[in-house]
Amino acid sequence: MQARMQNPAYALPSAVKGIGGLVRAIEEGGISKQLKELVALRASQINGCSACVYGHVHGLTKEGETPERIAAVAAWREAPFFTDDERTALELTERVTRLADLSEEPVPDELWDRVTDAFDEKQISALLFTIGMTNMFNRLNASVREPAGTTWD
Template identity: 55%
Template sequence: MQARMKNPATIIPAAQKPIMELMKAAHSGGLSQELAELIHLRVSQINGCSFCVDAGHKNLRKLGESDERIGLVVAWRETPYYTDAERAALELAECATRLADRADAVPDDVWDAAADHFDEQQLASILLIVATTNLFNRLNAPIRQIAGSW
């Protein structure tokens, strides 16, 4: 397998710095690194971005996450490995990624559950991580960026 082209942010270097700054800002909102990476992994799974799924998996392993928590984030609703706060964040991340799946992109019950566990800055961080991950997924998936090619 071969990528169709280089990553667009490397072809247009002026894009790299603002994208990296956005990612840095997204991670500055008070969430744990582990939760940020779980969100990144789940959003990347939804979008079918093998490059980002691979990176998320590797980052979570480096952070010491268990095989169960990494491997089963795809089925987080049916497993006992996540806290209520993590579940709320993952559900918010899924809704914010699948905007067109329902008339109300993020239903009140989903928002309220997340707001029960996270303050406004943390909610902003979750949304920025989702948005940034979606940006990465939308750059990598169309060009078929090869998993592990970093």
């Protein structure tokens, strides 16, 4: 499959500049590249974005992530490979990504309490921006049919 057009982020030079600013801001949050890639992979799996799934698997592999953990991200609840903090971040990712599927509060207080126990305000901000930006790219890539095989490093 071929993309319908170039990625919209590249078609608008100011968008690339703005995205670069967001990426730098996320880096200020102090969460590991590995955690960013885990949550981005999970959001991309939920949204069915093959380009992003491919890119985040590539990123995790580059960070030295094990094949077992990468393969288990889609079933993280049943897999023994994740820390409590990673599980909290993955649950937050699912809740924020599936907003339209929820008939209840998107992020219940019980989950928020676990998030604030695991991460400080800057880290939470970085997680939320990572999740939000990933969802944006999932939607852009799905719209233009960006094929798997692209990496962003």
